[in-house]
Amino acid sequence: MHEHLVFIDQLVQDIARLKTRLEHLHDTRLASLVAADIAALKARLRDERRRLERAVRADKALGRRLDLLLSVPGIGIPTALALLIAMPELGSISREQAAALIGLAPFDHDSGKHHGRRHIAGGRARPRQALYAAALPAAYRWNRQLMALYARLTAAGKPHKLALVACARKLVIFANTVLQRGQPWTP
Numbered sequence: 001m002h003e004h005l006v007f008i009d010q011l012v013q014d015i016a017r018l019k020t021r022l023e024h025l026h027d028t029r030l031a032s033l034v035a036a037d038i039a040a041l042k043a044r045l046r047d048e049r050r051r052l053e054r055a056v057r058a059d060k061a062l063g064r065r066l067d068l069l070l071s072v073p074g075i076g077i078p079t080a081l082a083l084l085i086a087m088p089e090l091g092s093i094s095r096e097q098a099a100a101l102i103g104l105a106p107f108d109h110d111s112g113k114h115h116g117r118r119h120i121a122g123g124r125a126r127p128r129q130a131l132y133a134a135a136l137p138a139a140y141r142w143n144r145q146l147m148a149l150y151a152r153l154t155a156a157g158k159p160h161k162l163a164l165v166a167c168a169r170k171l172v173i174f175a176n177t178v179l180q181r182g183q184p185w186t187p
Helices: 002-023 028-058 060-070 077-086 095-102 125-142 144-155 160-181
Strands: none
Touching: 002 028, 002 077, 002 125, 028 060, 028 077, 060 077, 060 160, 077 125, 077 160, 095 125, 095 160, 125 144, 125 160, 144 160
């Protein structure tokens, strides 16, 4: 399934690359060719996501875990599949371990009297990217807890990206908790 997820990611990258190419084309014939390629890749992407979801749901335990992840507001099919496949440990580790494993835990750069800036680093790139992409709509529209967190952080003067990383970290914590408890999300 991991290979299938990588293929889906490559399709997304190909679509983005073609969209960039389309922005710079002035010849209508070439633009129509690229637009047709984009449409074909989008159709293939939808089909491949459906196939991967069907493969996950074919296994009863994985299907249950997928449904649990989908119960968290702000986590959709692409994010849930990325978490399920790229982070099989989710649900059996602590919230701190989950955040660190995915690369969303803040690490410090302190030494003696020097207090450096905190930053995130390392971890598994694929699920981290999926959670970061899911954090924006979740923090603006879908998840009340994340909307409150985002509003609180930005009101305190924190930059947009820092607030989104904090929301993505909360999403992985929510996902881990739902899988640990084995029960759908409740606010």
